[in-house]
Amino acid sequence: MSSLVRLDGVAKVYPRVHRPRERLHAFTSLLLGREPKEGAEVLSDVSLEVRRGESLGIIGENGAGKSTLLKILTGVIEPTRGTVESRARTAALLELGAGFQPEFSGMDNVRMKSALLGLTERELAERLDDILAFADIGQYIHEPVKHYSSGMVVRLGFAVVAASSPELLITDEVLAVGDESFQKKCIRWIDDFLAEGGTLMLVSHSMYLVQKLCRHALWLSHGKVAAYGDVHRVTQDYLAWHEARNRVEERHRSEARGDHGHYAVRSLELHTAGDGDTPELESGGRLEAELVLRSPDGRPPIGMFGLVRLDGTPVYGVSTEGAPGAMQPLDGAAEGEGELFRAVLSFDALDLMPGQYLLRGHALDPEGLRVCDTLERGFRVRGETRDFGLVRLPHRWQ
Numbered sequence: 001m002s003s004l005v006r007l008d009g010v011a012k013v014y015p016r017v018h019r020p021r022e023r024l025h026a027f028t029s030l031l032l033g034r035e036p037k038e039g040a041e042v043l044s045d046v047s048l049e050v051r052r053g054e055s056l057g058i059i060g061e062n063g064a065g066k067s068t069l070l071k072i073l074t075g076v077i078e079p080t081r082g083t084v085e086s087r088a089r090t091a092a093l094l095e096l097g098a099g100f101q102p103e104f105s106g107m108d109n110v111r112m113k114s115a116l117l118g119l120t121e122r123e124l125a126e127r128l129d130d131i132l133a134f135a136d137i138g139q140y141i142h143e144p145v146k147h148y149s150s151g152m153v154v155r156l157g158f159a160v161v162a163a164s165s166p167e168l169l170i171t172d173e174v175l176a177v178g179d180e181s182f183q184k185k186c187i188r189w190i191d192d193f194l195a196e197g198g199t200l201m202l203v204s205h206s207m208y209l210v211q212k213l214c215r216h217a218l219w220l221s222h223g224k225v226a227a228y229g230d231v232h233r234v235t236q237d238y239l240a241w242h243e244a245r246n247r248v249e250e251r252h253r254s255e256a257r258g259d260h261g262h263y264a265v266r267s268l269e270l271h272t273a274g275d276g277d278t279p280e281l282e283s284g285g286r287l288e289a290e291l292v293l294r295s296p297d298g299r300p301p302i303g304m305f306g307l308v309r310l311d312g313t314p315v316y317g318v319s320t321e322g323a324p325g326a327m328q329p330l331d332g333a334a335e336g337e338g339e340l341f342r343a344v345l346s347f348d349a350l351d352l353m354p355g356q357y358l359l360r361g362h363a364l365d366p367e368g369l370r371v372c373d374t375l376e377r378g379f380r381v382r383g384e385t386r387d388f389g390l391v392r393l394p395h396r397w398q
Contacts, residue, residue, distance in 0.1 A: 283383035
């Protein structure tokens with residue numbers, strides 16, 4: 001099989017341009033054709049060869065350099081180092097809406113994109129019905145593309161690419177946007193494309209798609225080639241790496257948070273006039289709750305109280321987030337346990353209807369985005385009344 005694409009020692013460095021001096025240095029390097037002295041190297045020494053009829057899946061975590069590699073292959077950007085050779089009629093779907101003019105109608109964009117892909121007016125006329133049938137967006141073809149959903153943009157873009165009969169198809173996660181029926185249609189087309197001798201380079205986070213459509217895989221990690229070869233071997237190594245990384249992260253989280261969450265509830269105590277195994281108070285009586293939280297990093301967590309009936313019906317909730325000074329440091333933490341913080345909530349006249357209730361204490365992270373731990377205590381409210389509901393509201397008859 002003849003070689004369609006060859007990369008040798010390809011690297012890409014994006015210069016730092018945050019400060020005026022950095023922008024000047026980057027501009028000077030560009031004028032002189034030199035590599036930037038300082039910058040982010042998103043690709044480093046990537047070499048590969050794609051032969052006619054091959055199918056290559058490119059995998060890796062976010063930020064590994066996959067999309068940058070495809071942009072270099074298609075000529076969208078130039079490599080900082082290395083050489084790129086391409087001998088194929090290429091069609092690419094790199095970014096959602098790339099190559100479409102949002103102010104123009106779908107039909108106008110079909111004409112423009114077809115011309116860019118090398119179709120003559122006669123060829124477009126012969127294939128237009130197939131393009132519209134494949135896209136299947138109905139009368140929206142006459143609407144401006146800016147009114148399209150992301151799925152409709154992908155439908156139209158893929159339909160034009162499919163009609164252009166490329167030798168090499170390069171696609172970057174576009175199948176993840178369409179609905180299930182369109183994904184199946186695209187996969188059937190790619191299967192036929194490969195069966196007829198087409199060449200595919202596919203970026204995807206779906207190992208199922210990569211294994212189904214590709215014979216070989218390239219695993220990029222931090223811009224470098226981590227593995228290259230048989231698709232099943234490379235994808236299995238990649239999944240095993242993810243599992244190992246997840247186990248390490250989970251172990252670190254466990255070590256940081258202990259048994260009850262990153263920010264944990266150390267204790268929750270209820271104080272009433274009739275303390276016992278199940279604290280009791282009269283309807284309208286006083287209830288005090290003391291919540292002690294543990295912080296492994298010394299930052300004050302957010303404490304939250306939630307009052308519910310025994311059947312789980314919510315009654316009331318309040319947190320320390322909107323109460324400056326409510327969460328106070330507390331001595332007594334064991335060595336290596338972190339720091340303790342204490343909040344005391346008092347209801348001077350808790351006008352709950354008679355029944356059994358739960359007071360829940362929650363430990364949230366300092367940003368208030370995640371509930372890390374929960375502890376609850378039960379109590380009973382006594383009283384004689386013929387009223388209904390959860391609380392007794394002040395009222396009078398006239």
